[in-house]
Amino acid sequence: MSSAISVRHLTKDFRVGLRGLKLRAVDDLSLEIPRGQVYGLLGPNGCGKSTTLKIVLGLVSATAGEVSILGCPSATPEARRRTGFLPEAPYFHKFLTGRELVRYCAQLSGVPSADVAAAVEDALGLAAMTEAADRPIGTYSKGMLQRIGFAQAVVHDPELVILDEPTAGVDPVGSAAIGRMIHAMRAKGKTIVLCSHLLGQVEQVCDRVAIMDRGKLVLEGRVDDVLSRRDRHVLTVESMSPAAREAAETALAAHGAVVTSVTHPRRSLEDLFRELVTGSRDA
Amino acid sequence: MQASFQRVSWIARVTFLEAVRQRFFAFLLILGAAMALSSVSFRVLDFGHGELKFIADFGFGGMFLFGSVLAVVMTAQLFFSEMDNKTALTLLAKPLGRGEFLLGKFAGAWAVLGVFVAVLSGLLGIVLWAREQELLLLAEQAGKVPPTFSASGLAQFALLQWLRLGVVASIVLAISAVARTFLYAVVVGALAVVAGQLQWIAQDAILKPSESPAYEAVLWLTSRLLPNLQQFNIGDALVLGATGVPADAVGAVALAGAAYMAGYVFLGALLFKRREI
Numbered sequence: 001m002s003s004a005i006s007v008r009h010l011t012k013d014f015r016v017g018l019r020g021l022k023l024r025a026v027d028d029l030s031l032e033i034p035r036g037q038v039y040g041l042l043g044p045n046g047c048g049k050s051t052t053l054k055i056v057l058g059l060v061s062a063t064a065g066e067v068s069i070l071g072c073p074s075a076t077p078e079a080r081r082r083t084g085f086l087p088e089a090p091y092f093h094k095f096l097t098g099r100e101l102v103r104y105c106a107q108l109s110g111v112p113s114a115d116v117a118a119a120v121e122d123a124l125g126l127a128a129m130t131e132a133a134d135r136p137i138g139t140y141s142k143g144m145l146q147r148i149g150f151a152q153a154v155v156h157d158p159e160l161v162i163l164d165e166p167t168a169g170v171d172p173v174g175s176a177a178i179g180r181m182i183h184a185m186r187a188k189g190k191t192i193v194l195c196s197h198l199l200g201q202v203e204q205v206c207d208r209v210a211i212m213d214r215g216k217l218v219l220e221g222r223v224d225d226v227l228s229r230r231d232r233h234v235l236t237v238e239s240m241s242p243a244a245r246e247a248a249e250t251a252l253a254a255h256g257a258v259v260t261s262v263t264h265p266r267r268s269l270e271d272l273f274r275e276l277v278t279g280s281r282d283a
Numbered sequence: 284m285q286a287s288f289q290r291v292s293w294i295a296r297v298t299f300l301e302a303v304r305q306r307f308f309a310f311l312l313i314l315g316a317a318m319a320l321s322s323v324s325f326r327v328l329d330f331g332h333g334e335l336k337f338i339a340d341f342g343f344g345g346m347f348l349f350g351s352v353l354a355v356v357m358t359a360q361l362f363f364s365e366m367d368n369k370t371a372l373t374l375l376a377k378p379l380g381r382g383e384f385l386l387g388k389f390a391g392a393w394a395v396l397g398v399f400v401a402v403l404s405g406l407l408g409i410v411l412w413a414r415e416q417e418l419l420l421l422a423e424q425a426g427k428v429p430p431t432f433s434a435s436g437l438a439q440f441a442l443l444q445w446l447r448l449g450v451v452a453s454i455v456l457a458i459s460a461v462a463r464t465f466l467y468a469v470v471v472g473a474l475a476v477v478a479g480q481l482q483w484i485a486q487d488a489i490l491k492p493s494e495s496p497a498y499e500a501v502l503w504l505t506s507r508l509l510p511n512l513q514q515f516n517i518g519d520a521l522v523l524g525a526t527g528v529p530a531d532a533v534g535a536v537a538l539a540g541a542a543y544m545a546g547y548v549f550l551g552a553l554l555f556k557r558r559e560i
Contacts, residue, residue, distance in 0.1 A: 057376045059560040077378035085376035091368040093297060095304055107293045108377045110286060152373065 002071035004191035010065035027215035043212035084153035094138030109156035127151035143174030294387020318345030342407035382552035404441035436521035446540035453547035479512035
């Protein structure tokens with residue numbers, strides 16, 4: 001089965017200024033995002049995350065490289081039919097009600113007319129926006145805007161959902177609500193690509209992460225793997241070999257300590273991010 | 284095909300709703316309506332064809348001036364509001380073709396221009412009819428031939444004006460598809476309207492012999508690429524003329540307008556496909 005998103009040697013240059021100076025936003029990026037997982041795409045501002053997502057969605061053309069979504073070339077309507085997208089700081093027509101917006105997006109996404117009403121109610125329910133659905137969007141708070149944005153992104157039941165900074169500017173309660181929505185989508189077997197600066201949340205919800213800096217991929221892997229520090233050990237000793245345990249307990253008991261577990265210590269994703277990104281900046 | 288038409292109609296519907304809520308639209312509609320209604324107050328004191336012509340010209344002028352401003356500014360604004368507010372990001376990430384998006388924007392803008400033309404034409408028709416009735420009585424008393432106007436001619440003129448504004452909107456949309464800023468689109472769009480009004484000069488010049496093939500080629504290209512917006516200004520003949528305008532002549536103008544409109548929307552869609560959102 002093909003990956004949810006496959007990016008091969010992707011490069012994007014922007015021409016800036018009258019002299020057309022080349023600005024490389026994405027530099028030979030290769031990624032394979034597996035299906036059915038929550039994938040975190042991290043990086044500082046200007047590292048090329050949003051440009052990569054725009055290329056994936058066919059909104060921006062690549063200078064070089066190939067991108068496919070669920071086996072289809074990314075710029076095709078077929079690929080976008082199976083994809084939902086919540087842009088960063090979404091803005092919607094203020095005169096529409098939440099329900100009208102989600103219905104509008106359902107129609108544009110090709111939901112059959114007979115199924116639109118049910119799809120809209122499902123999406124509003126998932127985003128916990130049913131009660132506020134008949135209010136004009138102009139009256140929504142920031143958190144409600146993000147939630148209605150989430151609803152419009154998933155109303156056509158896409159296999160892949162791309163969320164660009166879904167919790168930016170949202171309070172912790174709203175942020176937790178979005179976290180629950182992501183969990184709900186994962187439980188349905190969807191693939192979710194999450195672009196966020198809230199590293200704590202990424203650590204909690206993501207199965208895999210990729211960290212970008214200056215257009216390049218600097219780290220990619222399972223969250224548990226990349227956060228484990230295998231050069232050190234925390235011992236929570238409970239079932240070691242009897243001889244070792246006895247020796248350890250004797251040694252530790254002499255100091256009044258009790259061994260309960262042995263595990264690998266973890267550093268936080270935030271620490272790892274800072275080490276990788278700030279470290280490369282300092283170099 | 285049906286699904287594509289539905290997507291275009293949804294974009295058009297939301298574009299229309301957005302446009303009619305704008306104060307700018309209401310402002311120009313009120314100005315145009317005030318101009319049509321106030322024409323009675325400015326009429327010359329004698330009665331006859333001259334007076335109805337004055338009222339009609341006043342109304343045509345309002346429709347042309349405010350309609351052109353609306354077609355240029357509103358069309359550019361409707362396009363750039365989607366770009367600048369990034370609602371286009373949300374919409375174009377859906378299985379919606381760029382051409383469908385642009386066609387939907389055009390259809391929504393053109394529908395608003397239709398409302399504008401219909402309201403002003405309706406008001407102008409009422410003013411002309413009311414004055415015609417008054418003049419009819421005065422003419423009977425004075426034993427003169429009463430002046431008349433043609434309601435069906437006014438309807439034809441309204442349709443031609445709607446087409447003319449559609450041509451302007453399609454040009455502005457094609458410019459917007461490549462323009463980086465709203466201001467640039469409005470300025471170039473306004474210049475295109477002026478050039479369209481003066482296009483007959485190129486048509487006249489091409490008839491005169493020239494020794495420069497390059498000059499002739501430029502004239503030929505100009506006269507083909509730019510629509511002759513003056514050809515839509517046949518209101519006097521349609522509304523007040525005794526014999527009207529032959530149906531095939533009106534049809535030819537309408538056909539030319541429709542062809543230019545389709546051509547510029549197609550060009551806009553091609554240019555918009557290359558735009559990075």
